[in-house]
Amino acid sequence: MTPSARQASPFVPAHVHSREHGTRRRLSTRIPQWLPTTLGVFVSAGLSTFFYLKTDVSTGIATLAGLTGITVALQLELLLKSKKAEVEEVRRNRIVAGIEQVSWLPEVLDGMLRHLRQIETAYGNTEVVVLARKAFDDCGYLLTDLQRGLYVPRDGESANKLMRELTAAAQTSLRATTSDSELDFWASGAGRRYLRLHQRNSSGGLNTQRIFIYQRWTARHESIAAEQQALGIEVHTIPLRRLRAAQAIGVIIWDDTAALDLTFNAAGEDIFARFSFARQDVDRLTTLYGAILEEAQLWAPGSIPLEGEPGVADDPAAGSPATPGT
Secondary structure, eight states: OOHHHHTOOTTSOGGGSSHHHHHHHHHHHSOOTHHHHHHHHHHHHHHHHHHHTSSOHHHHHHHHHHHHHHHHHHHHHHHHHHHHHHHHHHHHHHHHHHHHTSTTHHHHHHHHHHHHHHHHHHHSSSHHHHHHHHHHHHHHHHHHHHHTTEEOOSSHHHHHHHHHHHHHHOOSEEEEEEEGGGHHHHHSHHHHHHHHHHHHHHTTTOEEEEEEEESSOOHHHHHHHHHHHHTTOEEEEEEGGGSOGGGOSEEEEETTTEEEEEEEOTTSOEEEEEEEOSHHHHHHHHHHHHHHHHHOEEOOTTOSOOOOOTTSOOOGGGTOOOOOOO
16 A cells, blocks of 8 residues: 555544554553552562561451452453453554555545444434444445355346446456346347447457247347347357256356356246356356257257247237247
């Protein structure tokens, strides 16, 4: 950290900006641990000499014992207080050092503490203070997940934003599956913007694959697949019925370093999204994707007979009754 970064901690006293200075500060302000013991020895020795010269030895011994006990108690109390103060100061210095190791954290934390002080002042013992504490707890849970290389977005927009950023940053490969529930996404503005990222990356040598997992192949599937193939995406297809339950998930893998897996409900709608950056988790999803790819076939226009839209009655002119998607 640069010196200017060290000075960017207005909520911390200047004398704790370095571990070395904090150590010297502790030595100068803390009660020396040998002082209570030394005082106790001198007091006990003096009292012993005094009462030894008295004629009433039993009274002197009793008094000496009492005073010695008091001295020992005071000595222990001082030692405990000194030790507690030392532990607290070490803890404070450790926290400050940890904050300063992250260049952007002092400024952010300073702003958060300022907000907390204002909340305490304005709202006192109300639910607002409880919610403020919950916000910090939620941040802790999120950081715990990130420590494990996992990120669960709080909403769809957060997921789409990170998905676009990872796609734009991909250098070598992007492999993904898509399902019937995502057809609307590909036709939406967000889907169009996402596809434009594919087009820009494919010109730079990005190897892109997408597997369409479908119940019934429709004209809409055909159109979307053709559009993506025109962007340089290698399109594969596989019917949902040929997959095991564990394989019926949505997957995106960027450069074999980051991955997104989507969990779907019985209706084929995604209900849970999780980004993974941990090596073990990315490898697991890569293996799962490879197993799906082995069962899939490379798509070409017109290679799959078209059927009606899933869940929509077939054309009556074809003489076929309505069939729900399976």
